[in-house]
Amino acid sequence: GAGVSQSPSNKVTEKGKDVELRCDPISGHTALYWYRQSLGQGLEFLIYFQGNSAPDKSGLPSDRFSAERTGGSVSTLTIQRTQQEDSAVYLCASSMGLAGGTGELFFGEGSRLTVL
Amino acid sequence: AQSVTQPDIHITVSEGASLELRCNYSYGATPYLFWYVQSPGQGLQLLLKYFSGDTLVQGIKGFEAEFKRSQSSFNLRKPSVHWSDAAEYFCAVGYTGRRALTFGSGTRLQVQP
Numbered sequence: 001g002a003g004v005s006q007s008p009s010n011k012v013t014e015k016g017k018d019v020e021l022r023c024d025p026i027s028g029h030t031a032l033y034w035y036r037q038s039l040g041q042g043l044e045f046l047i048y049f050q051g052n053s054a055p056d057k058s059g060l061p062s063d064r065f066s067a068e069r070t071g072g073s074v075s076t077l078t079i080q081r082t083q084q085e086d087s088a089v090y091l092c093a094s095s096m097g098l099a100g101g102t103g104e105l106f107f108g109e110g111s112r113l114t115v116l
Numbered sequence: 117a118q119s120v121t122q123p124d125i126h127i128t129v130s131e132g133a134s135l136e137l138r139c140n141y142s143y144g145a146t147p148y149l150f151w152y153v154q155s156p157g158q159g160l161q162l163l164l165k166y167f168s169g170d171t172l173v174q175g176i177k178g179f180e181a182e183f184k185r186s187q188s189s190f191n192l193r194k195p196s197v198h199w200s201d202a203a204e205y206f207c208a209v210g211y212t213g214r215r216a217l218t219f220g221s222g223t224r225l226q227v228q229p
Contacts, residue, residue, distance in 0.1 A: 041221055105160075109157070
């Protein structure tokens with residue numbers, strides 16, 4: 001597609017339930033990132049995928065969080081046994097290469113997660 | 117560890133007035149610097165970026181930013197603000213070999229008529 005697509009745009013769930021958030025990056029982009037934006041906070045890095053390399057999971061806040069990227073394209077972020085502090089907007093971004101290099105990040109509109 | 121500080125959480129300016137949003141970073145190496153804007157209900161959009169060369173960079177929508185190594189700053193400026201500039205602005209820093217950008221906490225801009 002023309003841009004980064006995320007679904008669902010809004011998700012309300014009960015504490016303890018599992019949720020899956022989906023990201024479809026820009027075609028041809030090799031790098032994919034997940035960030036979390038909590039109310040009044042900046043963007044918190046969660047995880048990074050680059051091609052076939054092992055993902056950089058250094059930002060995942062707990063083992064309840066996991067992500068996968070299938071076929072080098074679509075990614076799914078899974079949160080197990082959701083807690084109220086998981087409520088946030090989850091942003092996906094893609095780029096042509098390393099964002100720390102010359103790669104510009106292109107962001108989706110985010111998935112807003114509310115845990116009751 | 118690297119960090120990005122945006123000291124102003126919320127700024128209000130009048131339409132037509134000039135604007136400067138502050139950004140400071142901490143790290144020893146030469147950074148790559150970015151400003152993103154997030155309008156209500158929309159994703160983040162890149163305004164401008166600095167990689168090397170001229171320390172004054174021009175971006176979209178009439179924005180510019182200046183990299184000052186001695187002050188570890190990358191402040192965003194606009195000479196005349198429009199009502200449509202009301203949004204949240206994020207400064208971000210990246211480094212060679214570092215995979216992810218580090219973002220500041222953002223500055224929310226309100227524009228008064």
